[in-house]
Amino acid sequence: MNRAQRRALDRAEGARRRRLKKGIAAVGAVAALGAGAAMAPAGHAFAETSTSAIAGLGDLDPNAILGMLDDPMVSQFVEMCRTGALATGPDSSKSTEFDPAAPPQAIADCKGSNGTGVALVLPETLEVGQAAENMVLDLGDDINLLVVKYRMGERNLLEILGGVTLGSDLVKGAASALGMPRVDPGAFDKYKTYAEIQRDAALPVNRAAKDGCLQNDGSIKNTVLGGCFFVGGTKVTKGEDLNLEKRTEALKLAEYLTNHKYDYTQPQDLPAPVKPIGSSTIVGDGINVALSMRGGTALAQTANALAVALAGADHGRTSTAQSQLGLASAVNMDTSDIKFTWFGQELDFTQLRNAGLLDSSLAGEAGADAAGMLDLVDGINGNLPGLKEVACFGFQTRATAEGLGSCTNALGTFDYYKDLRPVTDGGHRQEQWGLTDVTSLLFGNDALLKQMAPLLSGDGDLGSMMDTPFVADVLKALMSGEDRIKFAKDFVRFTKDVQTVYAKEPVFEADGVTPKLDADGKQVMRVKTAPRMVGVYEWVNEEYQAPVVDENGAPVIDEETGEQKTETKTRSVKKPKLGPDGKQLMEQATDESGAPILDPVVERTVTAHWLTSDYGLRNPITVEWLGHQIVFFPPVEVNGSTRPNLIGLPQITRITQGAHAGLLPKISLVQVNNPFGLGTLSFDNPFDPIGTLRNYLNTVTIGDDVKFAKNLIDGLTAKPTGPTEPGSPVEPTQDDDTATLAAVTASAPERALDDAVVGDPSTNLPPMIVNPAPEPAPIEIVEPAPSQETPTQDSPSEEPDTETPASETPASDQPAPETSATEPEPALAG
Incomplete structure (x- = not known):
């Protein structure tokens, strides 16, 4: 190879690794966000739980996800930093500044991350009222209505809603008669910001001391001849609330997109937009995703560029995922609680849609875009799935999600899991020890590496990976507290399952005698509770010996003993309060509001022991x-x-x-699964042993698996065998991917993976086809000069290639010129 080809090959390997990292990190970000949490168009798909719906996410790509995270509609609500392939700007990787005097409520820390990742802190609600300040529609040229000129142009959503909600009914009627939406453009200038509406809604009741004309500055002037025409202002009478009009307008706008009704006669404190609270930290050289909300603490840490860590925490809990080589996931987030609000109340777009403004020619294309956004918000508002998953797999991985579970995995073989969910009536909590089969990553039709082959080769994209059954299972497991992500099959797994059953008691009517019945005529039962008793403590004063020091803090030494002097002091100590029998007294526990705490009474616990395997008997x-x-x-x-x-x-x-x-x-039917791609043996007809053997052989994949492994390894590690180019060509002018393909087109092992077909035509197994490489483009050679160098030892050609002048370079859509006298090896096929 010449220098240009070596540089092109390096770029190819670098681009492949970047695409792989970017794709995996993006998948982690989208899965953890539930897509809809960040208002991505794919949010509807994540709200489904069926495999087909989840698997239909192939249209997503990392660039779309990055655009979503960079959109002001999202970024203004969250605290975020990103690194590596996810960092798209100079400030995107900047961590939250920490001021010890005023610690921030939301911390996104990427300082320790050298790899690819995102640290994200989400709010509990997304306030559309705040976002409306930045949602601008261009209403076009100014218009004349009733001989009055109204300024149009760019207006934000709050201004436009002011024109729809407030203003003159006379002007609105005239606009409607002219074929325009029922809107008063003169009311566009009422409110522009969320804070202005908050301010007017909270105005106190201010009674007028006398009749007069209310001025803009709040003062009252005497009327002239009984009117306000000559002195300006608005006529008011004694005792009238001077702030009622402004307060009414603000509250009408605040309730327009909700079903909530306010009392205009009283000041209302509209809530401020909810800020994100939590701490998300990513550390290490691998792919890290950390998410938190409502005071949660999430840490995603990797020790290797080939490691992946995903952590998510909520409700003040802590989640930690650490991976040395492999994947660790610890996510426990109730993202189903995330909702869009309008001034603190749940959204309802009925009135806005009925107004017809967004569908009118006045709003134009901007109105159609806004209408699409409303549909999106409606579709995902309160419909996001909760994220519940603890999974470990790799050389050394561990993860703990408080309130959900913890796991460890070593060498992809020794697996441990412990359920940390709270006890529930009839619920199961498990502890597992497993011996997993790391070879199942490669052997078998559903092997993980086969599903990920296009992405590993660098020829696939995020969409191809999202369409695999494994990713569909991952997304399903992320939304379920019961399922766990399975990377490899189990040789054997021992499970200790504990089921808890609460005691029940009958419910009676108000007379305390008549049993209360349900709709089916059965007596209503409820969980029996008992008061939680806690020990009583008291503060007592006790004496103790404190060392004596001088005014400089140095110990004072007793001249006679040579030891430091002490003095008797008194301190207050919390100690158990004892009863007459010498035992600690007990009392009823209470919560923060002082209400007594009652615990369910456990009637019984049932412990079961299970031994299962993915091999041996299938049923x-x-x-x-x-x-x-x-x-x-x-x-x-x-x-x-x-x-x-x-x-x-x-x-x-x-x-x-x-x-x-x-x-x-x-x-x-008796079926037995075998490891190492040795197929499934079905004993369905004891009188047809030949047919049984033939059907068994059709399920054996070990031969194809070995060939696939060879192609995969060759494609990832082999070097090109092209000859030495004469001269010193300049850098290729194509983009990285095109130039790279041109440089390595003569490499047989590199093309072997692109053309590989896994599967045997003689079997019933579905083949796996790795996408073929695109047609390579030739490298343009400038100022060719004859070379006196002899071919390198590993070159298959005895003579250097003939130079191709720039003017005779073939078009990119034609076959590339041969660069070697030796034909490349044919790709290995299954």
Whole structure:
């Protein structure tokens, strides 16, 4: 290779790594945000839970996500910093400045991140009233209405809503008669900011001391001949509230996009926009995503460029995800609570849509855009899924989400998980120890690396990765507190499952005797509670010996003993209060408001032990005989998957309908899964062993898996074998990707992955086709000069290539000239 080709190859590898990092980080950001939390158009898809809906996110790309995060509609509500491929500006990676004298409520810290990531603090509500200040519509040229000229041009949403809500009904009627929306352009100048509306809504009641003419400065002038025409202002009578008109206008605007009604006669304190509260920190060289809200603390830390960490915390809880090599996730956020508000009240766009302003020619295309935004807000307002996931996989990973769970994983093999969710009636809490099969990343039709092959090769994009079954499962698991992300299959997993059942008591009517019945006539039961008792403490004074020091803080030494002098002092100490029997006294616990705290009474706990595997039996064995059904290895649900419990006792039930009446027992289909791509053995017909063997061989993938592994490794590590170019060509003028492809087009191993087809035509397995590389463009060579150098040792050509003048360079849509006398090796096919 010449120098230009080496530089082009370096750019190719660098671009591939950047695309991979950017894609994974973007997926993490979108999944953790629920997309809709940041008002992305894909938010509707994240609100669904079906696999097909979640898998339909292939249109997303990192650039769209970055644009979403940079949009003022989003950035004004959040505290954020980004690094690496997600940093798009000089200030995007700037962490929150910390002032010890006035600590910020929201902290996004990226100072320790050398990789790719985002630290994001979200608010509990997104105040559209505040955002309306920056939502500008161009209303076009000024207009004349009723011989009055009205200024139009660029107006923000608050100004426009002022014209719709306030103003003169006479002017609105005239506008409607002229085919315009029912709006008074003269009221556009009423309010421009959220703070102005807050100010007028809170104006106190101010009674007029006398009849007169109210001036703009609030003073009252005497009327002339009983009117205010000559002195200006508005006529008022004694005792009238001088602030009523302004307060009424502000409150009418504040209630316009809600179903809430205010009392105009009294001052109202409209809430300030909710600020984000929390701490999000990313650290390390890998891909890090940290999100927090409502006082949560999130830390995502990686120790390697190939590590991924995702942390999310809410409600004052703490989540920590740390990965040395692999992926760690700890997310416990109730993002389903995030809502859009209008001056603190839930949004309702009915009146705005009915006004017809956004659909009118007056608003034009800007109105259509605004209408689309309203539809988007309606679709995701309060419909975002909660984010609940704890997962670990890799060389050394660990994660803890307070109130959800904790996990560790070492070498992709030794897995541990502990449920930290609060106890609920009938709920299950589990502790698991697993031995996972790291080879399942490669072996088998559903292997993770096969699904990610296009992205790993650098030829795929975020959309191709989002369409894989694995990513669909990841997104489903992120929205469920029961499921866990599965990276590899289990050789074996031992689960200790504890179910808690609360005691119940009947509910009676007001007379205390008549049982209360539900709609079905059954007696209503409620959970039995008992007061929470806590120990009583008291403050007592006790004496103690304190060391004596001089005025400089130096110890005072006793001349006789040579030891530091002490003196007797008294201090207040909190100690348990004891009863006559010498035991600590107990009292009823109360909450912050002083209300007594009651705890549910636990009736019983049921502990079960399960042993499951992703190999061996796929389903329990069911035998029907003589009117009974026996289930061997009864099924249990572990991490969202149903598996036979290998240590479960057989379950025997009597069956009447559909019972097998023959003399011989009826046995269910027996299927056995094998690791290492050795397929699935199904014993469906004991009288056809040849067919059973043939069907089994069709499920074996180990041969294809080994070929795929070779292609994957060659594609990621092989060097090009092109000859040495004569002369010193200048840098290619194409973009990085095009120039790179031109430089490495002669590399057989590099193209092997692009053309690889995983799958055997002789089997029933679906092939996996990695997208072929685009047609390479040639490298333009300027000022060619003959070279006296001999070909390099690893070059397949004995003679240097003939130079191609710039004027004769073929078009990019034609085949590239051969750069080697040796034909490249054909791509290995499954």
